[in-house]
Amino acid sequence: MQKDKFQLFLEQSKFTSDVLNHAALKNLLIDMKHKKWIFDIELSEVIEPEVLLPFIEQIKTYFLVPKVVLGIEIKFTYKSLETLKNHVTKYYDYAIFELAKQKASYMIFKNFKAKQDNLSVKIQVDQDSLYLSTYLPEIEEAIKKFGFEIKVLLEVSESLTPTSKLIESAIVDQEKVMEQKTLYVKKSMKTPQQTKKTFSKKSNAQAVSIKEIPLD
Secondary structure (H helix, E strand, O other): OOHHHHHHHHHHHOOOOHHHHOOEEEEEEEEOOOOEEEEEEEEOOOOOHHHHHHHHHHHHHHHOEOOOEOEEEEEEEEOOOHHHHHOHHHHHHHHHHHHHHHOHHHHHHHHOOEEEEOOEEEEEEOHHHHHHHHHHHHHHHHHHOOOOOOEEEEEEOOOOOOHHHHHHHHHHHHHHHHHHHHHHHHHHHOOOOOOOOOOOOOOOOOOOOHHHOOOO
């Protein structure tokens, strides 16, 4: 494929982003064994993931050819990384979203606040959640495929209640509820005391002869 065909792709796609309309194909590597094309594309600056992702999908749709081109890989370089600072958290959020589709365990990061610190993301966690550091390399790798690096770090926040404390509190609350239920059941099972009633005779019954009983 010549670069002219890539230019034709840009013209036909009519992207609203000026950065994409001026994208440059620096190199095209063809993997004959795996029938894969590897695009080396240069952009003038970093743009939002919600703008870049449709661009990637359109390239794949446009250049994939059944039985001829089975795979498309795109590598990005930039003339300037100055605008990256405007999109750091967006690319972090995208990485979490994509990884969570593969491994549900990444959904836990949605429970923690992430803040930008220059070209890095700091995730505020409680003391018991430091084990999440094992996930960070994969998050950084998911971002790196866009042609730049964003460092992802954990930051312990003293204002957050440790997970172990939350569990302990939940167990205590559950025990209290069970105790209340037990007391309620015991009360409901008690047999009410029967009150004995005594009747006093105000008059003594007298025997009456059958003859003395009046007829209706």
